[in-house]
Amino acid sequence: MKKYKFLIASLIASTVVVTSCDDSFVNTQPLNELSENAVWTDAALAEAFVSEIYAGFGNGGFDEQMLASLTDETIFTHPGRGITTITEGRSNPADIGWVNNTISWQQMYLRIRACNLALKNLASPKFTNTGNIVERLTGETKFMRAYFYHQLARYYGGVPLVDRPYDLGEADYMATRNTWAETVAFIVKDLDDAATLLNGKSMAAGRANYAAALALKARILTYDASDLHDATKMKAKSTVLSSFTKPELVANVTGSQADRWQKAKAAAKAVLDLPGYGNLLNLTAPVSAQQGTTNYMNNSLSRNGGQNELLMARYFINAKQENGGRQGLFNGPNGYNNWAGNTPIQIMVDDYEMMDGTKFDWKNPAHASDPYVNRDPRFYASILTEGSPWKVRSNANLPRDPASQIQTGRYEIVNASGAKVTHFGLDTRQSPIEDWNGSYTGYYIRKFTDPNPAIVDQNTWQEVPWPILRYTEMIFNYAEACIELGQDEEARTWLNKIRFRAGMPAITESGDALRQRFRNEKRIEMYLEEQRFHDARRWMIAPTTLGRKANGISIVGTLKPGKTVSLYKYDKENYNYSYTVFEIDPGKENRSWADKLYYLPIDRNEMNRNTKLVQNPGY
Template identity: 40%
Template structure:
């Protein structure tokens, strides 16, 4: 019989490990140089072993050029050949023809599950006699991390093999997938245990404590209650309806309403236990204040009340052994601006917004944007809602000072994604276009760039100035949105509107008065906009069964054409966006880049064939 073989990495201390937000760094010997006995009999080494479990999260949000929004209608990845089309063109298969994000990957997460199991077993034995408070904190963290990694696997694969004690290389390879229901129950049990154990753990945005576990419980139960996992809803998808093992990918009994009630209770418990950021408006914030509110949330990072848990650059540094970048230069979240910024700043335009995302943003008064409305189409970037200006860089948007070699193309520090025709016939391609004079291969294909998560105060001079924008894993706003969704699905629409309006007021939008399907649609699009590039849309489009709506459409760019007006004195070497000098036309245009088409099997990830070869008891997901 085959033996169970995991890619087990020896736990290694990070050279310097942080104890808490304001504590001194720990200096520990690498765990590979310490015997297992000495690890669990020495407080610093035991703490290092538990903190090492966090490494599996550090390859996550803000680490790569490719964000998970590029797998959805929200964004497109500029540079082909890296497996993004596995999602967007439905090419994923068990041979591994897709981008396997490390922080959601079967072979890369199970070693951390094993590490958590080792920690739980040895800490429960407590042969070293650690005091109760210390023991509870370390044990609570280990339970949380096991639950977290299983939650990442659950959202990708459905039911997965559940290991709650350490396995070694001699363990038999007969570990079939648990049912979806059992997987969710195990995650919730781990989080409930963590909540109890972390009751007195100090508050931290870097290390988990009670609030962190409560927030993750809200996320897990919200996902579990969703339509993808409810047989009466998911049966509308032929690939799912014909699957012979439905218990692996959803519930086969029980009430969806009761599951929404559980999600609602978990979310409300978190909302009552802590507070969010500027959610006390009684009317919409002004446009200027609303823009600042949204920018504060991601620029202030862990200093902002909305930030519950994430990767803090100042606490943990830039590097990570889970995503080293191959040759030592990759700096994870320190490089977000470089990864996604405009080519006219010598940046790479890795993941850029699509027009499908941009048009979800309303006008400032809440009116839906409509390209068929001639007033909207004549000036599409005017008078949009506050988050539009805090999220995107678009033609004419103010931005950072240019580097010395680019100043001659732009003296005004404004994004140039338009094409300018002068009276003498001269055509100037904007410096931030793919036809511009600076690194055209790094230009946006859509005419947009992401501003969110890029530090506007940091000069475009990588690698000397790595930005320090913290990467959020869970925000208070997500839990608020979870609560709104659960309230809608339990027919408590008054409560849903009340909490949704708190978020809308902070963002400068008017109150929602809708009900029924209209309220649900407004909620979904509100969530889309609030959580851009935070690993949300990929899972939301699946759990809402919106795969076709998301990906059965071509990527669009907005072609910006400017024709010089009679009497204008502006010259090609000193031009800028100016409606007084140019007549502008904006044309949404399909681009031939990815042949986007939704395939129903993408609702669940394939288990790689190499994993099934190791353990034939594993049953593959539908459609593969």
């Protein structure tokens, strides 16, 4: 980015030889760049360099295309973006499919090089270490290097571990992949160092801190203990992975999985023991349904106590007009002139429990006749359905919808002459407002969209932060480790803290039944937070979850006998409603799971540049 030009220029070592009679020309310094030496002799410039490394977070998960659309959470509405390359199992080294810059092999190593440059120069600072700035910047940089390596590890497995900046003129720039165990150990070491250096330091929001270092360690150790990274479990559950000749690159081939779960449990508990984090987790009974919805919205929007959930976040400032502030535009209803990009699928909707904690079931006549009532309060804070109250329509469209309700169904009315007339909702693909970019599924995302009516999503930016690391994730990591170690009561205690906050009754199961309740609870609570992509893989349940066809809902409102209306509105008094679940047209997306998708392929160009690399299994 242009504003970082003077910093990025210092990332690449270069030698320029100029011969001239005018020595003053040789000594001319560019006005918009600084030399590497100048950066590391000035404390402010050194801090600016480290600050730029945070740009590797990108927009967090708030891109137009969300990772959720590579899972059974949402489907991406617009074709030709590379998402179906992955969801349909066609990913290959020549065409990986859609990955953003926070996943890209090349971009992560560019950021790792920046970290290595910073660590090298901070090891022998040439400026006064006022206020222990060197220790702080070193701690931040170690956290960021660990973060970028953890990104590579959870998408690609074990990767080459480069802990220094390469210079020009080296004999060899190629490197072999380290094992999965070595990669995890390297990340953990960096995070332990970062925690030591950052402990006790007051950090600005959005910068690495002590809690973030402990939390990222807990996450990577949770991954390390999971079935996907245990060679025995991995081989038993996948033919493709079992035939891989280098299993150590993607899994632990020695040691006890139980021991790894013990380490993961201890790491997560270290975060839970920190004071000042978490929101409303001391309840002894469920709050009301309405309060549960409010609590979840506050946590998602990071306000009214929800900000205490954030251990590490990507923040956005309205004035900068970054894409991370455009979630309302990217995902909002087309009837509000938004783009309907990532829309919830019916499978996700069905996994929200009823208020009493029982499963929703289309075979239950009461559920099927009114599917959006008495559901988990988090449902109403996460998903917009037919009839959901939402922001006031634009002046041009308000006369069509004075109630400002989401309209994703179609209404069939018999006119005075006896002919049936169909009216399509304003937020359908047959909308009279915009008829090309509506939801295919009959739903829209509410979570992460600021409900403030003054924020007109079509042309206004919002300031909702992206939760890179959240306290509640640490509860799930701790509870999962407890379950895998047979400590069910402790797991239930912590899971019910989350449920009570949301207005849901306690979980009482044990054994595998508890494991399944835990997995669904995490699916609901962490919706859209880039957990499902990794969880379904590391639990090795992707064939039966991510491999399912995307689906949606067709809603028809039929005028009751003797009733007359003049305006489309969700209205049970005047209409009978029928709901039909259908699979998305395979021509739009034909999801198919392939076991090679447990990992992304290493790009062909990277393989050609570094012939020592071993490709991931199945590619």
